[in-house]
Amino acid sequence: MARSMPSWRASWAMPETGPLPLRWPCPGSGADGEWALAVPHGGALRLLIVPPLFDEMNRTRHMLVALMRHLGVAGHAVMLPDLPGCGESVQQFAAQSLNAWRAAMAAAAQAFGATHVLSLRGGALVAPSNLPGWALEPLGGDAVLRPLLRAAALNLRATGKQANSAALLEQGRQHGLTLAGYSCGAALIAGLHGAQPAGEGQRAIALADLNAAEPAPWLRQEPAPAPALAQALAARIVMDARA
Amino acid sequence: MSQITSASLDADLRALLADVLGLTAARVAGFTEQTPLFGALPELDSMAVAGLFTALEDRFGFILEEDEIDGDLLETYGALHAFVARKLGHA
Numbered sequence: 001m002a003r004s005m006p007s008w009r010a011s012w013a014m015p016e017t018g019p020l021p022l023r024w025p026c027p028g029s030g031a032d033g034e035w036a037l038a039v040p041h042g043g044a045l046r047l048l049i050v051p052p053l054f055d056e057m058n059r060t061r062h063m064l065v066a067l068m069r070h071l072g073v074a075g076h077a078v079m080l081p082d083l084p085g086c087g088e089s090v091q092q093f094a095a096q097s098l099n100a101w102r103a104a105m106a107a108a109a110q111a112f113g114a115t116h117v118l119s120l121r122g123g124a125l126v127a128p129s130n131l132p133g134w135a136l137e138p139l140g141g142d143a144v145l146r147p148l149l150r151a152a153a154l155n156l157r158a159t160g161k162q163a164n165s166a167a168l169l170e171q172g173r174q175h176g177l178t179l180a181g182y183s184c185g186a187a188l189i190a191g192l193h194g195a196q197p198a199g200e201g202q203r204a205i206a207l208a209d210l211n212a213a214e215p216a217p218w219l220r221q222e223p224a225p226a227p228a229l230a231q232a233l234a235a236r237i238v239m240d241a242r243a
Numbered sequence: 244m245s246q247i248t249s250a251s252l253d254a255d256l257r258a259l260l261a262d263v264l265g266l267t268a269a270r271v272a273g274f275t276e277q278t279p280l281f282g283a284l285p286e287l288d289s290m291a292v293a294g295l296f297t298a299l300e301d302r303f304g305f306i307l308e309e310d311e312i313d314g315d316l317l318e319t320y321g322a323l324h325a326f327v328a329r330k331l332g333h334a
Contacts, residue, residue: 150292150293154312154314157314180290215262219298221291
């Protein structure tokens with residue numbers, strides 16, 4: 001049947017530079033490892049992206065995939081792994097800790113042959129500290145915990161119970177605690193408390209430096225694309241990597 | 244952080260609500276002092292309230308005390324505006 005190709009075929013084919021699923025060996029994930037989205041083939045820059053923690057990961061996903069496309073088009077290789085316990089991971093969220101995430105991101109960097117790392121927000125706490133690169137609006141662990149503890153306190157008070165962030169933090173450090181629907185183990189909460197980003201060779205980038213006229217996607221309670229931010233971030237990374 | 248005037252506070256606060264809650268500019272422009280927020284906007288659940296508090300701290304450079312973290316603060320647009328003005332020493 002020599003008919004013209006149905007139009008849906010066009011949207012089927014990923015462009016050669018587009019992100020594709022890729023498996024990587026992750027400690028604790030068994031023989032099959034974990035999935036990442038990656039542009040695997042590329043030039044001098046091989047970038048590992050460490051996403052933000054908790055819901056900020058979901059809110060920035062669209063922007064990060066757009067960033068990967070830009071970098072792919074520019075000839076660079078990029079990998080966006082899920083943190084263990086998040087996204088498509090086979091691991092339990094409740095079993096995670098900052099140390100587990102650090103070990104996982106180090107394994108991802110090694111498997112991918114990463115030359116650089118870009119972390120976002122709380123992701124800076126678990127990014128490989130030995131790689132050069134960038135940290136976009138990096139956060140300490142207390143800043144990661146604050147809105148989560150406040151939301152938990154508000155929820156409890158709405159049901160007429162006494163609750164405050166300090167008591168909830170102590171409870172979480174001892175016994176674990178469900179925060180914003182995430183079942184957090186005691187190790188994760190204790191690890192976040194007081195944690196500071198440790199990337200020595202990584203430059204902190206403030207959102208304002210990028211001049212993208214868009215709200216911070218991680219602050220949006222209703223996720224939305226951030227095309228200008230993706231473009232500005234890609235341009236900044238390509239420019240810095242050349243220098 | 245640049246000085247926030249009373250006049251710009253209203254515009255900044257509306258823009259922040261639009262950004263964080265994904266509301267249209269037209270919708271936030273229509274807010275009056277009496278427009279109810281918490282409990283009236285489906286976008287504003289407890290996680291969004293906590294996120295909004297964080298965004299307020301980021302934008303206006305103050306820290307909220309534990310006893311200020313309360314849904315009542317977001318009962319109406321006017322209540323929120325008055326609270327932020329008070330924190331900034333405008334009222």
